[in-house]
Amino acid sequence: MEGKEEDVRLGANKFSERQPIGTSAQTSKDYKEPPPAPLFEPGELKSWSFYRAGIAEFVATFLFLYITVLTVMGVSSSKSKCTTVGVQGIAWAFGGMIFALVYCTAGISGGHINPAVTFGLFLARKLSLTRAIFYMVMQCLGAICGAGVVKGFEGHAKYELLGGGANSVNLGYTKRAGLGAEIVGTFVLVYTVFSTTDAKRNARDSHVPILAPLPIGFAVFLVHLATIPITGTGINPARSLGAAIIFNKDKAWDDMWIFWVGPFIGATLAAIYHQIVIRAIPFRARP
Template sequence: MANLKEALGANELTDKKSGLYRALVAEFLGTLLLNFFGCGSVITGNVVAISLAFGLAVASAIQGIGHVSGGHVNPAVTFGLMVIGKVPVIRGLLYVILQCIGAIAGSGILRALSAERMEHALGVVSLSPGVTPVQGFGIEFFLAFILVLVVCGACDAAKPDSKGIAPLVPRTGAGMNPARSFGSAVVMGLFDDHWLYWVGPILGGMAAGLIYAFVIGPAKESQESSNRAYTVAATDEKEV
């Protein structure tokens, strides 16, 4: 029973020292900034500019909130860490909810500040002509798979040489972030094939987390490190 309570993390709801509510605000702000700046770059139509905008937005958000919440800003990352027990279930589900709300807020602000002629390019994800929903699902699955696999490796607490690059792991705006896709879809009212932008990334993230934890195996940790309970990521140490 004690292990179940620890896995659920229900105690964090009343424990002020857990920092849960600060972390939820951080995830909200992180995804708000991601959708505002990342989706705002779509109007350029330049793939390089869009990729850089999303990458820099995520890197900036993680630098700003990583020490508070771990800087997930992506349900695929949250589910990937939650399935291997590195994030309590309740915290993880609340993260996803606040990520979605933040993404909606970011896209809403972007639309409010954009001219009507720009509304066709506010970051709504859609399948390219000729790509089937099943193919789209597979693409989203593997995009999130490699993303979460890189996150697990870069943020492994027993691998200190990667601390400096952890905020810069590749995170693009090409789907693979259900909250980012959801925010744009809600604000623009476009949900065509939207299920695949949730199911694909989340399953890909969970698969990557499980493979990293139980197949590849994380870096060898000291006894003190392996016995440590989950904590939010700090600037000098991120736990996966």
């Protein structure tokens, strides 16, 4: 028994707690902070990797809209909630596709698949303005094509009857409530993206295997559960724009500003919170 106690004491001394509960984060710099991306990087335009990343964003957003809008329309066409996947199924479709697509494209483009995510990362100087604009354009084009393929499969009449998977503020909610839901929902998503891709966190928690696409996809799933009843959940301007362009009815355009302004405000707040409050980058002493 004494031998076992000695082993426990030895192990406690040898493998001390790296960050005891209730203490602040480590102060020793055991990671390498990546340099901020330049605002303009003309050299990117001559690189194949730049265009390859844009194509990856296009294809990923195309597949994202194809699967998710089909799921939404499948639920809309059902006469009984018992015969369809329901709201939970829609949330799983969005979250699951983000998980799969981020996993597939993270090593090529970073796996943004969302102009709000791209905008938030641009504000944090994680990518150049050139790349950010290119990504947003490719994401929107991919979303339009994905929604267009869904319409081709469903047929014009059925597609319009089921609403085309377009976002709008639902009855019983004000536009202010819809805007607030989009801001908070996008904040959750972009903050999760920052946290799971943080260089310091990866170094500090390297002993804990973290698959970044998993918490990002799970965040999308949870936000959809909360906000589908309010706005149908946008938190992705490309997703809202693609469905609206193909559906092309007043209902889809009336609230479109909410699905752009809300996500961009949410992304901005997430970038400010993570960079200034969590990481305190502007207050860090320069070596």
